[in-house]
Amino acid sequence: MEPMSTCKLFGAIRALIGIKNTIPVIHGPRGCAYHIRYLLSVRSGSKIRICSTELSQEDIVFGAENKLEETIIAVDRTYKPDLIPILTSCSTSIIGEDIQKVARELKDEINADIITISAGGFESDQSGGYEEVLETLIKDITIPNQTNEKAEKPSINLIGVFRGGPDLLKLKKTLKRMGVNINCVLTSGSKLEDIRNIPLAHLNYSFCDISGIIPCKILKEEFEMPFIYYPFPMGFSNSLNFFKTLIDHFKLDYPLQREYDKLKPSIDYFHQELNGYKAAIIAGPTRAIALTSFVRELGMTPILISIDLIGEYTLKELQWAIGDAKPKILIEPELREIEKFIEKEKPNIILGGLGESYFSYNFKIPVLDVMHGKELTLGFQGALTISQKILNLIKSNF
Ligand code: SF4
Incomplete structure (x- = not known):
């Protein structure tokens, strides 16, 4: 309904x-x-x-x-x-x-x-649209122009990315610093030429559980390209593991741990300030999983995880992200189910998108748009930005 x-x-x-x-x-x-x-x-x-x-x-x-x-x-x-x-x-x-x-x-x-x-x-639903477009692009644009030549430097394609802005820009810069080039982003910000040249990369990384996996499987079959599908680089640990996965895959020499260790005082600070606060997460599968482990990393309790659609690996990864927390999980819910839960349980913050903003008016619960805005949300810097925003919103609501 x-x-x-x-x-x-x-x-x-x-x-x-x-x-x-x-x-x-x-x-x-x-x-x-x-x-x-x-x-x-x-x-x-x-x-x-x-x-x-x-x-x-x-x-x-x-x-x-x-x-x-x-x-x-x-x-x-x-x-x-x-x-x-x-x-x-x-x-x-x-x-x-x-x-x-x-x-x-x-x-x-x-x-x-x-x-x-x-x-x-x-x-x-929309997942069928994402998937069919990516498959059609690969079959009609990439495959007729296939090549077996590979780029000289370690190079990856990001598959199933529909949001550009500072996240992608920062990710490109950070990976380049580590020695990894982004060859093609399917689709955000790519040129037709990039889509033709998808097979030049050494690895595909799915950024969307509902639209990225099948294209990765097609590319594996057609061009023998390996693929990875988690973690998604949102949150401190998720970003660390994302970068580490790529550094290990390409056997690169990069002082990642040293970079992460510098963040520890900030992580401790946010953990101390946010410990025990309750978060509701309303998102697509990939971000919902990343956000769940992220809020737990900040000492918060995820009390609701609402996911609009699920993909092949969603539930398995979600179990890992939840750990010993006991949130209410709503899969492909109706709006009133979410409203009922929010009204009753009153989380301290809702992490969602623009569509959830009315909750702040109706229930006086702050909402942070982590999906549609133009702010940085990915990587270490994105984790710092989101942590600070969560803290500001929660404190200003008391
Ligand atoms: S917006 Fe979608 S559901 Fe509505 S008429 Fe157009 S195609 Fe059909």
């Missing part, structure tokens, strides 16, 4: 807009494009361009492949993108519009590369 996850089209668009100079065309009524663009712009604070064929009732009844052709040509000439992904929405999936035929016919007429995604909202 009150779902906490959204439709396949949303996931597909979110994954696609991360690719530089890409303009998706949604074949459907204008609302799909407007609502998704609105939500993603508000969450990211960035300009997002999504086009639509803006179908009418008559188009839905009789089909409108001609409108799709016209829109693709107009987008190609007006914006000159490198990639135009064509996506169905609910209505055009139901009437079976042949978007692949339209793409085949226009391939030589437009300058942009073109891919097609069946993305009717009812086909699956």
Whole structure:
């Protein structure tokens, strides 16, 4: 009745807009494009361009492949993108519009590369959209250009990353300092060229439990590329283990422990200040797991872990992150289940996203957006930033 996850089209668009100079065309009524663009712009604070064929009732009844052709040509000439992904929405999936035929016919007429995604909202939740986009990119963009040459320096691809900003920038710099290059981020901030060159890297690292694993498996089968899927570098220990995993994998000589030891006085301070406070975590699987172990590292008690969707390894990793804590775990919950728990148990802080901000008004519980804002959240510096923000929010609420 009150779902906490959204439709396949949303996931597909979110994954696609991360690719530089890409303009998706949604074949459907204008609302799909407007609502998704609105939500993603508000969450990211960035300009997002999504086009639509803006179908009418008559188009839905009789089909409108001609409108799709016209829109693709107009987008190609007006914006000159490198990639135009064509996506169905609910209505055009139901009437079976042949978007692949339209793409085949226009391939030589437009300058942009073109891919097609069946993305009717009812086909699956957003995870299906993420996954299908990554698989299509690998099959249509990477594989026809495959190469067996490898980069000279240790190099990795991050798979299933849809959030850019300072997190990615900092991660790139930190890894470079350690001797590891990021070859391609699928998809945030990547160019088509980066996606073509995915096989140049030595290792794939999945950053998303629901969309990163299958692409990693395809890349392993096609290019014999090994992959890793945990830990996610959010929190002090998780970041230490993330960097250590890569340093060990590539047998690099880097004084990581010395860097971590310098943080110990800060970690002790936050632990002392936050010890015993209760946290509720409302997030996707990868961040929820990382946040659970992070708040425990700060001496806090996770009393609620709400995860919108789960992937192949989520529950196993979650058990490890929970340790001896006994939080309420809600998997793919309805909104009212979360509200009921929050109202009754009154955590000292909620770690979630923009969608949870109304809890601070309704229940006077501070909410920290650790998913959609532009702040640093990953690596050692991100752990310091989040710890300080949690402390400020909790203290200011007393
Ligand atoms: S559920 Fe269907 S109609 Fe609604 S946004 Fe998704 S694709 Fe469009």
